[in-house]
Amino acid sequence: MKILMVDVDGVLVHGRPSDGLPLFTYLERDLGLRLDLLQEAFFKTCWRDIVTGREALEPKLTEVLGTIAPHLSARTLIDYWFENDSRLDHALLDDLAELRAKGTQLFLATNQEHLRAAYLMDELGLSARFDGIFYSAALGHQKPAVEFFQLATERVGIAATEIGFIDDVEANIEAARQFGWKAIQWTSGTKLRDAIAAFSV
Known part of the structure; x- marks a missing residue:
């Protein structure tokens, strides 16, 4: 696996910074x-x-x-x-940083519009932690559409089978696998090392 694609909401970001509740709770x-x-x-x-x-x-x-x-x-x-939708999973970010330091490129792969994509990269500082972002408003297609995975793959310029992917939505995982990505559904108890190990099974 040369590249790991990482979903945002439900994987890296979990609701309100103060308590993790859904962003529109109050x-x-x-x-x-x-x-x-x-x-x-x-x-x-x-x-x-x-x-x-x-x-x-x-x-x-x-x-x-x-x-x-x-x-x-x-x-x-x-x-x-x-x-109110900016609580980062710092433990996962630390694990991703270790993976990146060993040579794996990291990209965000997410359904976002333009303003929040910029907010994630600039205000939350994810541009320093990832090599780039693929998001639906820029690609013109949202996960789980095959075009999302096709365009992201074309832009990184490597074979689909060299790409890993973590996402919390089952439909997105299935679509990614069908396209050839190595994909694992992320849950609250998932550890990055276990997901990476599962890619090679």
Whole structure:
């Protein structure tokens, strides 16, 4: 395995920095917006186009909030969202750093829109820990679409069989395996050394 691709949410990042709770746990208390309204008006109707790069997050969110929460700006909600979804797994990051020091290249492989991808790399400092990021809005396809894996493979320029992958979503793992990546589903009890060992089985 020459390259390890690493998912973000559910693998590297786990909710609120203070307690690990889901990022919107206190959304209504903090910003006066009900989560069910946000889900119905935004995530269920707009998110697919945003996460695959067809629409931009801030203008679309501004439009939606104008209807469901006129008191709230898109920028305020985006800042709240990103800050409350930024609890890093430092033990895993340390293990990944050891693997990288031994010569394995590390890339993030994640479903993200452009602003949060930049936040992850720049504000959370992941650009210093990974050799790059492949994300859905930049590729135009989200996991588990085969195009996601195909484009990421083409861009690193090595055979699919030389790529390892950890992700918490079973459908993404299955799709990656079908494409030829060595893929292991990540759970809360998984250790990186065990996942790496399983790649060679």
